[in-house]
Amino acid sequence: MNELVTRTLDLKGLSCPLPIVKTAKAMKELESGDLVEVFATDPGSVPDFAAWSKATGHELVEQTQDASVFRFLLRKR
Amino acid sequence: MTLETVRNEPTQEADRKLVIFAWSGDLDKVWPTLILATTAAAMGQQVTVFFTFWGLFPLVRNDVRITGENWMQRMMSTMNRGGTKHLKLSKMNFAGAGPRMMRKLARDHKVASPQELLEMALDMGVKLVPCQMTMDLLGLSRDDLIDGIADPAGATTALLDAEDATTLFI
Numbered sequence: 001m002n003e004l005v006t007r008t009l010d011l012k013g014l015s016c017p018l019p020i021v022k023t024a025k026a027m028k029e030l031e032s033g034d035l036v037e038v039f040a041t042d043p044g045s046v047p048d049f050a051a052w053s054k055a056t057g058h059e060l061v062e063q064t065q066d067a068s069v070f071r072f073l074l075r076k077r
Numbered sequence: 078m079t080l081e082t083v084r085n086e087p088t089q090e091a092d093r094k095l096v097i098f099a100w101s102g103d104l105d106k107v108w109p110t111l112i113l114a115t116t117a118a119a120m121g122q123q124v125t126v127f128f129t130f131w132g133l134f135p136l137v138r139n140d141v142r143i144t145g146e147n148w149m150q151r152m153m154s155t156m157n158r159g160g161t162k163h164l165k166l167s168k169m170n171f172a173g174a175g176p177r178m179m180r181k182l183a184r185d186h187k188v189a190s191p192q193e194l195l196e197m198a199l200d201m202g203v204k205l206v207p208c209q210m211t212m213d214l215l216g217l218s219r220d221d222l223i224d225g226i227a228d229p230a231g232a233t234t235a236l237l238d239a240e241d242a243t244t245l246f247i
Contacts (some may be wrong), residue, residue, distance in 0.1 A: 015188040017116040021197060024119030055120040
């Protein structure tokens with residue numbers, strides 16, 4: 001990644017719907033084009049972030065996994 | 078996935094509305110109602126929850142003990158205390174042991190409590206509408222209910238709101 005992440009959210013341990021709700025809240029404070037990095041452990045967040053991206057238009061730029069931690073990189077639309 | 082991922086365009090964003098008719102006051106139904114309401118708001122939907130019958134009790138302030146104007150309404154509130162912190166389970170309630178265990182499990186799994194979800198819903202602009210008729214029936218005044226909710230309304234308002242929305246009856 002050569003672009004700077006504007007905000008990092010540590011949402012590890014939280015259950016549905018908190019990862020999405022907290023990410024949505026953080027997005028409101030950012031500018032269009034900003035990158036947000038989210039760390040979560042809820043396995044349901046994998047399909048949920050994809051669905052949320054589709055619903056809101058915020059781009060899911062990258063999704064990776066390290067052991068039980070999922071990392072989502074999102075760009076505000 | 079890589080940076081080349083195609084940007085998704087949201088579908089009919091302005092049109093998406095969710096209206097939930099919250100009829101049940103059971104912990105295990107209020108919980109999903111508030112989860113769906115906050116999630117839909119996070120997805121950019123316009124959300125209204127219309128609270129009617131037993132569903133109105135979760136909107137009662139947690140510090141209000143007895144509500145009602147006559148002995149029947151007061152007796153009902155004695156047996157069915159309002160507020161998000163006093164909800165019962167629809168099954169396995171066991172005189173309150175069930176809800177206590179459920180809340181402990183939820184805390185352990187970091188599932189937001191109904192109270193937290195309710196506050197989040199208000200914060201995210203979810204419209205919470207108490208049913209005027211139920212308020213009259215149960216003797217609940219506006220002062221018995223939490224702050225930040227919409228003005229009481231009737232079935233017509235709720236149905237009009239629901240005309241072009243996804244609707245759920247919980």
